[in-house]
Amino acid sequence: MNLETLSLNLLGLLTPFLVILAFITPLLSKLLKSSRRAPFIIALIGGVYAAMASTVVFCYEITSRSPLIYTYGGWPPHFGIVYEIDLFNGLLGFLVAWIMLAIILYSSWYSKRLDDASWYFTLLLGLTAGVLGCLYTGDAFNFFVMLEVLSISTYGLVAYLRNRAEAVEATAKYALIGAVATTMYFLALVIIYSGYGTVNMAYLAGLSSAEFVVKEPSLRYLSLLAVSLALWTFTFKSAIFPSHFWLVDANPEAPHPVSVALSGLVESVGIYAAGRFLYTIFRPNGVLAVYHSVILIVLVTLGAISGVVCALMMLNQRDIKRLLAYSSISHTGIVYMGLFAGFLVNNSAVEAAITGAIVHAVSHVIAKTALFMSSGLFIETSGSRDLDDMRGVGRAHPLALVATVISTLSLIGLVPFIGFYSKLLIILGYISAGFVIVPILVIAITALSVPGYMKILSSVAFGIPAKEYKRPSGETWVEVLILLIALSLLVLGVIFWYIMPIFQDTTSSLISGAGDYINSALERIPEELRSLMRGVS
């Protein structure tokens, strides 16, 4: 079996397998009452499978460089649901699946605190299916369905500790607006369908840059309306400035593993979708014409506002998880500033900035995973989320403390860590285009957020313990897991010049790979249909 067949088989089974596992979890844990570990083991099977499948798919993408298409039920694209993977979503899927596996492992430590963990792992598997489905799908409507799977799982997970009034309140605020946001995406989809008659992403990409469409003003305004509605949903999911409020409420109240998923995975989905819509489907010189640059500039501005405002908000937080949530929003702002550099005229500048944004998304997700996981350990040991009550708690968990320091330094952007290179590339990209305001803002955001991180370090690491923290036995493996995640930041930073071509290819698959994306979808259509469709478009 060659790599292509293998990755197609693994990919086709991915979402159905995860959903089936999610549904049998409650049933099996009722049948196997004696075994408290059963839900965790089922979730672990799902997590390992997802990590394996996404790794194989990513390897295939690195070696072949052409988009991989899985057609559900054998229906060619546009007539059935397809999964279409190029380097951009292959890379993000690879990252997300491994982070999810780490979250599931970490949940095995956390779930000892829950009365009945079977529903927790059900929702966690649902979240995995939702995130990977969102990333891999090549069908805009399937994206909506997967977005709802993801959303409902996260609502349930945030409200999981339902005996705490704050958790329920945070979920109510998140879920009400979240439901409106996903409905808006559905509305955008209906508008797109009314204009183009398809919901397949590759077809939309092909049609939206076809000559007769570009000259049609009514389709331009229709697409503009649809893109604006869809982008509101995506900025909501990635927690960018006007709709960032849910993350700072939901993150502290959620169970610790879920905080990781919220600020790592859910935000990645928002970033991915916005990038896919603005660089593959509605391209710079396609139907949106001049409005495309306007949209990009608006997104960069929103990113800058959320970067600066949330870096400032970090200063007066006492709650460690709320502080980290603000830091997440600030870093997503930086990712937005880099990713939507497409309005610059200089091509190499755009490439550098987008490469930087992708690297920053990766480094931020890894660093935030390590930080939220170790803060979970500290919170459980000290019994409080308040930084003043957590003084010196790091001394009870030395390995997790090292991980905290490493990931904080990477978030600030110090030299041997990968966080340095991502910011460097964004800054270099903008400077080479002569656009100096963004580099200044990135540096300002970094400088403004340093005191916030120092607050964590000074309290957790350097504070003098007010009381003797007793260290629970048999939990060293959790600390080792966190340390491994944090060390990957250092390793990625050290070998960065060797892995940079992968990120550069990812960028070029995003900004100039739309032709491949469309063609490989069209190639899957039977010949007689294809000649018919040539007549149409």
Added chain:
Amino acid sequence: MEAVNTYLLSVTLASLLVNFAISLYAMFFKPHYVKKVIALTILGDTVNTFAIYIGYRRWVEQRPPRVPVLTDLRPEAIEEFKNLAVDPLPQALVLTAIVIGLAVILFLVFLGWILYSHYRTLDMREIKRLKG
């Protein structure tokens, strides 16, 4: 018939727009949780109806649009189907969206119940134990 058809379609579109505006207003400015959930159902139904509206066909030559079921495979029957049948895809999309909406609404209703048991009120102005 043409005029009546146009009139009815315009009324539908206008009422959809009004419904959309009302539901968004209620969603953001009505303080009560249950009213927000009701606004959400109105919003969802509005968008679903809009999708059906997009798939609908105008009357062609005094003939009403037909159901999108094709059993007769002769070329002329297919030609007539192409000219007269309504678009089935939005209906399929709406079916999925309704099921998803049901799940979200059920979740929100039960969440409201738990919210009430904690706060003894569902007025969102009084539910503010969070700092943000």
